[in-house]
Amino acid sequence: MLEYAKSNRREVIAAAVLIVLLATYLGTHPRGASTYVMTIWANQCLILGLAACAQFFAVVVRGIDLSVGAVMALTNTIASYLLDGSAGGIALGMIAVVGAGALCGLLNGAIIVFGRIQPIVVTLATASIFVGLALLLRPTPGGAVNYDLADAMTLDVLGIPTALIITAVVVFAFWLPFRRTGLGLGLYALGSSEQAAFQSGIDTRLVRLAAFTLAGIFAGLAGLFYSFVTTTGDAGIGPGFTLNSIAAVVLGGVLLRGGVGSLVGALAGAFILKTIASLMFFSGIPSLAQPLFEGLILAGAIAIGGADVLRARNKLEVFK
Amino acid sequence: MIRTVSRAVTLDSLMPYLGAVALIIAGSFFFPQVLSVDYLTQQLQIAAFLGLLATGATIVILLGHIDLSVPWVLTGAAILSTAMVGTGNPVLSVLAVxxxxxxxxxxxxxxxxxxxILRIPSMVWTLAxxxxxxxxxxxxxxxxxxxGESSPLMVAMASGDVLGLPLSFLIWIAVCVGLTWVLVRTPFGRxxxxxxxxxxxxxxxxxxTPSVVFAAFAIAGMCSALGGVMLAGYANQAYQSMGDPFLLPTIAAVVIGGTSILGGRGGLFGTIGGALFITLLTSILSVMQIGDAWRNIIFGAIILAMLLFQTLRKGAAQ
Known part of the structure; x- marks a missing residue:
């Protein structure tokens, strides 16, 4: 157990911070730790959490995905057309929504791999295209999502918020097994050293393509879950999520230079970010001062993350 | 002088200029008034705002970093300067810029x-x-x-003209020439x-290295602030989120201008072309009354196409 905590120091710290924050939040909330409070909190956290997962897959291979928010907007508008009607149609619609996200990610990956352009620039340009497509679908917010389905996904099962169950599924049923697969290891290899990965026989192009496709899938899932929470389609949701997803992965201990961090950390970072925002709401700080405090806390948290510099024994160690 | 120019002008940095000329020619088929002097000088005036931001961004990107604080440095500078003028105190008005x-x-x-100092990735720290x-x-x-309101000086900086050329454009070019000299001729630039x-x-x-990083970010901050002051002069006011629409076009202008996002390679000459190209593209798309959706799609596709063309050309040359 101690060994595990040591080798996953970053995730453990993020999780501890999250628990403290959550306890404070539930303590200060006028309605206390009720299922209702937990459900709303978990829903907000999971939207950003899935976006952070998307960002994680791009960042872990030493890339970045500035189109996360745009893919969310696009899949959200698609969902607002497809997620109403017969049960079979809705099921196909959900697959189509996530599939659209995967296609967006695949497009990003293909341009990055075969066009040999930096991910930050590629996703900047494709984000504009994806937002344009979303605007074509929904020039103004509208559409509907089946209420029964939305309720099932955003309320609770036996008192446990569904969003937390989904989080657990993502971690235990997807991430933990996935990390041990060849592709899972390949992501870290590619992020740590592309040359070494290539020389050990990893098909770096395929791995990078897969990483960005996974990013697209998770952005699609985030858009899908966002649709369940809001039950409408809106093409304008993107910008905030892109930047917040980057902040979330960094808070969760994922290094932007690639190869370090985990999906659990990314999720924890997103939950921390959203919990801080919710805490602000009930903290008694004047509402006009809240954005400033949010910014200060974000900067403070990131600066503490940067305190590793102080432990460097040799000045050269900081130039990594 | 010739050496300075030849080092600043590379084939990559000429690309956006060719693109801008192509845009003007293509636009003139649909709207002949695109070729009028009025339209083109107006584009130069508007391009200066994006151009100044992109100038600062180029300095930071050459360093291998990125500055995502552009939008609110711009807005903050605009709010600060208009508020100082708005007090009506003549001393404060002069000090606004x-x-x-x-x-x-x-x-x-x-x-x-x-x-x-803290070695935080610039992408996250500037975001915070x-x-x-x-x-x-x-x-x-x-x-x-x-x-608040803009002072006559701010209005003149944004909308005035000298010998038929917009003053904002001249300020932008002057800043670029000065900084290019710094980049090419001083140790700091190297x-x-x-x-x-x-x-x-x-x-x-x-x-x-820390002092170089400090200086580079300070220059970029001043460029963003200057852009903010001039935008406030242009709109005669400051408003919330006035900088947000500029962040991504700024980065796009730098990259189209042939500056490598990884740092080290590139220069301001290309960035000027990039800012002109993006301003023209936005303007011609809106002159053609294309809807918001298609404008976004075409904008993204053209930027991608230019980037692909650049790398393909390099691939062929190797």
Whole structure:
């Protein structure tokens, strides 16, 4: 157990911070730790959490995905057309929504791999295209999502918020097994050293393509879950999520230079970010001062993350 | 002089100029007035706002970093300067522009501190600084549009003209010429690029790399602030989120201009072309009354096409 905590120091710290924050939040909330409070909190956290997962897959291979928010907007508008009607149609619609996200990610990956352009620039340009497509679908917010389905996904099962169950599924049923697969290891290899990965026989192009496709899938899932929470389609949701997803992965201990961090950390970072925002709401700080405090806390948290510099024994160690 | 010019002008940096000419020619088929002097000088005037932001961004990107605090440095400078003029105090009115520039430099130093001393990735640290500035602005203005007005000097900087050329364009070009000289002829310029290539090696050759980072971010902050002051002069007011639509076009302008996002390679000559190209593209798309959706799609596709063309050309040359 101690060994595990040591080798996953970053995730453990993020999780501890999250628990403290959550306890404070539930303590200060006028309605206390009720299922209702937990459900709303978990829903907000999971939207950003899935976006952070998307960002994680791009960042872990030493890339970045500035189109996360745009893919969310696009899949959200698609969902607002497809997620109403017969049960079979809705099921196909959900697959189509996530599939659209995967296609967006695949497009990003293909341009990055075969066009040999930096991910930050590629996703900047494709984000504009994806937002344009979303605007074509929904020039103004509208559409509907089946209420029964939305309720099932955003309320609770036996008192446990569904969003937390989904989080657990993502971690235990997807991430933990996935990390041990060849592709899972390949992501870290590619992020740590592309040359070494290539020389050990990893098909770096395929791995990078897969990483960005996974990013697209998770952005699609985030858009899908966002649709369940809001039950409408809106093409304008993107910008905030892109930047917040980057902040979330960094808070969760994922290094932007690639190869370090985990999906659990990314999720924890997103939950921390959203919990801080919710805490602000009930903290008694004047509402006009809240954005400033949010910014200060974000900067403070990131600066503490940067305190590793102080432990460097040799000045050269900081130039990594 | 010739050496300075030949080093600043590369084939990559000529691309956006060719693109801009192609845009004007293509646009003139649909709308002949695109070729009129009025239209083109107006484009030069508007391009200066994006251009100044992109000038600062180029300096930071050459260093191998990125500055995401542009939107709220711009907005903050605009709010600060219009509020100072709005007090009606003549001394404060005169000091409005210098104060805004000082504000930009100060934020630049804060950016530089996080990046150079705390070694936080610039992409996250400048993002955090951006959200703190947003918070300050909201606290300061109560979330409403700030009151205040532009001084005659700010209006002249944005809308005045000299010998038929917009003053804003001339200011932009003057800043670019000055900074190009700094980049090509001074040690600072060489250190900047060499940090972009390899920070460790630069540090080992005895360069005080943190001070270069500080200076670069301060220059970028001042460029953003100048852009903000001039935009406030153009609109005769400051308003919340006035900088947000500029962030991504700024980066796009730098990259289209042939500056490598990884740092080290590129220059301001290309950025001028990039800013002109993007301003023209936006303007012609809106002249053609294309809807918001298609404008976004075409905008993204054209930027991608230009980037692909650049790398393909390099691939063929190797």
């Amino acid at each position: 210098p104060a805004a520039l000082a504000f930009g430099a100060l934020i630049g130093l804060i950016n530089g501190m996080g990046v150079a 600084v951006n959200s703190m500035l947003l918070g300050l602005a909201v606290l300061n203005t109560g979330g409403f549009n700030p009151r 250190y900047l690029r060499s940090i972009g290539f390899n920070e460790k090696a630069t540090f080992l050759s005895g360069v005080s």
